[in-house]
Amino acid sequence: MAETIKAEPVMDQLKQKQEALRARFVGKQLSEVPTPSVILDLRQVAVNCARMLEAADNLGLQWRAHIKTHKTTELTRLQVGDDLDTPVLLIVSTIIEAENITPLLKEYKSKDRAVNVLFSFPLFASAVSRLAAVSSQLGPDGLSVMIDHVDQLPYVKAIHELSGHAPRVFIKIDVNSGRAGVKTDSPEYPALIDALLAAEQEGWLVLHGVYTHAGQSYGARRLGDAMRALSDEFLHAHTAATKIREKSPDHARLVLSAGATPTATTIQSPLFLEEWDVPTGYPGGIFRPFEEVLMEKWAVWQNDGYILEVHAGVYPTLDLQQVATHARHTGLLSEQDIGISVIAEVASVYPTRGKDGTPEALINAGSLALGREPVSLDTSTYPDNTKAKPYTGWGALMPWGVLAGTEQKDSSGKILGEKFPDDFRGWQVGKISQEHGILTWVGDEGKKAPELKVGDRVRVWPNHACIMGAGFEYYLIVDSRYPEQYEDKVLDVWCRWNGW
Structure with missing residues (x-):
């Protein structure tokens, strides 16, 4: 007979770790947690x-x-x-x-x-x-x-x-x-x-x-x-x-x-x-x-x-990849249905370094925090869509914190639109390396990018949640059902089982 898994000691260790993390984080605002951290909206x-x-x-x-x-x-x-x-x-x-x-x-x-x-x-x-x-x-x-x-x-x-x-x-x-x-x-x-x-x-x-x-x-x-x-x-x-x-x-x-x-x-x-x-x-x-x-x-x-x-x-x-599939009508599947994000900090800004003098910003979430798998693009799907400005990044900023209420978010509350990813406007993680994520601005000509400053906190919707999660040991749980209490306050910590 196979040796029985020694589940109780393993579970005891996991519970001890989880209780220590709860003592550290529960009740804290997202402005107080270390970055990068991964957030789940319960x-x-x-x-x-x-x-x-x-x-x-x-x-x-x-x-x-x-x-x-x-x-x-x-x-x-x-x-x-x-x-x-x-x-x-x-x-x-x-x-x-x-x-x-x-x-x-x-x-x-x-x-x-x-x-x-x-x-x-x-x-x-x-x-x-x-x-x-x-x-x-x-x-x-x-x-x-x-x-x-x-x-x-x-x-x-x-x-x-x-x-x-x-x-x-x-x-x-x-x-x-x-x-x-x-x-x-x-x-x-x-x-x-x-x-x-x-x-x-x-x-x-x-x-x-x-x-x-x-x-x-x-x-x-x-x-x-x-x-x-x-x-x-x-x-x-x-x-x-x-x-x-x-x-x-x-x-x-x-x-x-x-x-x-x-x-x-x-x-x-x-x-x-x-x-x-x-x-x-x-x-x-x-x-x-x-x-x-x-x-x-x-x-x-x-x-x-x-x-x-x-x-x-x-x-x-969900994640940006799934929103891009349009597997349900946009009234039933949009960025508002994504329940996962990575919170990161703006470490530096480069006001005119980007394409055509557009701004860029450095965040402390690179491939180890976001994964290195982009949303797959197939412009041949839309033969008449040759003028699209497609999303090509490794994550997109959600309208939260410094971006809430800015032009990044349109009047309907949606920022990606029905033609995403073949048409995208906003801040994206446009370049990436191990620890570095470079935010680049994709916007209509003459439309100014919402300003980012050193020290700002941002939240990134990942392209592929499965691969992104591998860089983290636990999730910080918030709950937007109670916006006054828990939308930006940690109410629990869930531990992942990483490894093989």
Whole structure:
């Protein structure tokens, strides 16, 4: 049997660290905390989580939450909700996430909620003993693993032998992203199915379903693009599952698990776009109720015994990358929905150093605080948009503190606009190095940039919250539901599980 994770000492250490951080920060204004620090707005992350749970429930879809973005117990609770009748289905990208979330899963299991955690990286040898320990604690059906090659199967068998429980297995399907997964039209796929079915007959794994991730949907730029990507994901998943059914007609129900934050977020839209007007860059065609289209497109698969599941990870915090996808109408997805920011200080200013004599400013948040992944730009998406001034930075300033009420924020309260990132006006982190972030001004000709001074504090919306979070050990929590008390005052501290 696998060695049991020594969860209690680890949790005790984490609690001690968290209590020390709470004693240090709770009650302080954001003007008093060290910089750079990462801030979560509890109001917004709670709303984003509730929207996803509600949408999945309304559409009859099974929900699986990825926790890699935030790596905290507290936000995981918001992702799965408090309905004791729904299963707690999670995804992790690192083993340390699985180990640290195990106590929470055991808590839910004690309340008779079904639990399962999927390690969402194709299985490798050094993962076996630690995943077996997780499986030992969670019991039967508690652990799922991902497979995309027959040579990974001995690792699955080893987990079974160490833990005494047969892991559930998802086959990772490549939906033309080229990152990981097996293609359903490759000669390797039927051989992999045969090997998995044989292993299932021997009793050391359960072939549970197929898993897709349309990472290319991060490049979506128009309302409707993410909806089409979701359809493509489910079509790939259904094709993959059909090939399993052909070899094993009486197989137990298979899960078709599809999702990335853009494709999962799109299920929150009230209407589904049936047609796309590619030449103009903006959607035309027919909008129909999403529930109606879902029933028409996918309910037949549910009736055939498939379980339709959606998954996503960065949706609780969102970021500039997700706003850029326009996965929901701008009334439902804008910068106002971003729940994460980095607070930084202006260390120096350069009034005329920028392009055409525009100002620049130095902040103490570089690639270690913001990540080095820019929002992907695809100007070919809008063939007629050749004169756009696109956003090309590593973060954008939110209208807070010295910028609140300035021309950076228009009368509607929005600063990014419906054509972001192909059209952007404002302060952006336009250049970046390890500790240095250089703010550059992008504005209309003749429009003066809001003044920044040495000593000012600013908050930056990051491009990609997952990568940005890796530079921090904890989040400072504020809550804009109570603007007089907690919008700029720290009310809690949540510790992250960094590492592997």
